[in-house]
Amino acid sequence: MTQIIDRPPLRGDGTPEPDGPILTELPSVTTLTMAQAINRALHDAMAGDDRVLVFGEDVAALGGVFRITEGLAQTFGEQRCFDTPLAESAIIGISVGLALRGFIPVPEIQFDGFAYPAFDQMVSHLAKYRMRTRGQVDMPVTVRIPSFGGIGAVEHHSESTETYWVHTAGLKVVVPSTPSDAYWLLRHAIAARDPVIYLEPKRRYWGREAVNLTAPGPPIGKATVRRTGDDVTVITYGGLVGTALNAAEIADRSLEVVDLRSLSPLDFDTVAASVRKTGRAVVMHEGARTLGFGAELAARISEELFYDLESPVLRATGFDTPYPPARLEKVWLPGVDRLLDCVETAMRRP
Structure with missing residues (x-):
């Protein structure tokens, strides 16, 4: 039997709360x-593992702004799920100290x-201790960070910070795009020996999917082809995977979507296997264009797959x-139109 905790609707900092209850007892496969x-x-x-600790601003009494941590303090006690002061530097500093003492912090x-x-x-x-x-x-x-835009939030509540963390050697960086990936990437992250930056696309909090809680999903370091195609490879992650799939549905071209x-x-x-097949690549991300993650990926594709490309890599x-x-x-976020414009440009170039 599935047990459900009901909760009233709530908005925090101008952001909508994830709809639906948090489930505390689930079958092995559930939506x-x-x-x-x-x-x-x-x-x-x-x-x-009783060494796993969850903490941060309002994560215990409130369950977090998005209610992601709801019920954990009641289930595991205030020693394992607790609120911190509004001091992000202190939160990470505490995490480093706890890890050195044998705990597994998830701030x-x-x-x-x-x-x-x-x-x-x-x-x-954090990045240098190993x-x-x-x-x-x-x-x-494992540092959980609700990230990216698409929810109409106020200033400082929608940022693309991934490039900072990827550029920092010693950190692993993951971004789920589906509920199943959200579950298994987080389980893999908590089990890792290295620090992991776990970026949660806020716009995807309300997307639903059947999740198998017993069959481990792909590990950290493994991409997934969400849709196969022949003309152009679209490479993206997080909330924009859905955007790329929507574009593929209406495009005149055959798009392969790599998450x-x-x-x-x-x-x-x-990535290389897909680009070799299609001969064209478009990288899509929410952050600013200059020195964004797409710049690194475009450079690497151009360096290693130059003779497989039919046109330059676009962003x-x-x-x-x-x-x-x-x-x-x-207007600011890349959407279907911006992506399809890149696709058509890639197809027109010899």
Whole structure:
């Protein structure tokens, strides 16, 4: 029997709460939203290892702004799921110290734009401990960050921070696009010996999917081809996977959609196999165009697959401006039209 915890509707910081209840007892295969899948992954990790700790701003009493951590403090107690001060640098610093003492911290940074105060701790300490100790000290910290845009949030609540973390050697970086990936990538991240930055696409919190809770999904470092095609490879991740699939449905061309899932380590073999087949590639991400993740991927494709390409690698991205007010968000974010324009440009070039 599935047990359900009901909750009233609530909005925090101008953002809608994930619809539907958080489920506390589930069959092995069940339909979950991404929010519920993340909650379940945290629950199962905490149930399986009493060293796993969940903490952050408002994660215990409130269950987080998006209610992702709802019920964990009641189930596991305030010693294992607890609220912290509004101090992101301290949250990551505490995580490093706990990991050194043998715990498995899973801190939450409440929103992507709030990660910047923690940047020094994450780059200077979290990312470097394994190397500093020649691999003798594990740093099993999974930093959850609700990320990216698409929900009409206020300033500092919709940012694309992935390039900072991917550029920081020593950090693994993952971005789920489906509830199933959200569950299994988080389970794999918590089990990892290295620190993992787990970026949650907020716009996908309410997407539903059947999730198998007993059959492990692909590991960190493995991409997935979400749709096969012959003309152009579209490479993306997170919330834009759905956008790419929608574009593929209406495009006059045959698009192959590659969901990276893991940005570091990157599964370049899957990317290369697709680009060799189609001869054309478009990289899509929400962040600014200059020095975004698409720039690195385009450079690597051009370096390693130059003779397989029929046209230059193109990018469908956000603009080189600060993230705009909510009323301009749809104009700023790359969508179906921007992607299809790149596809047609790639097809016209010899």
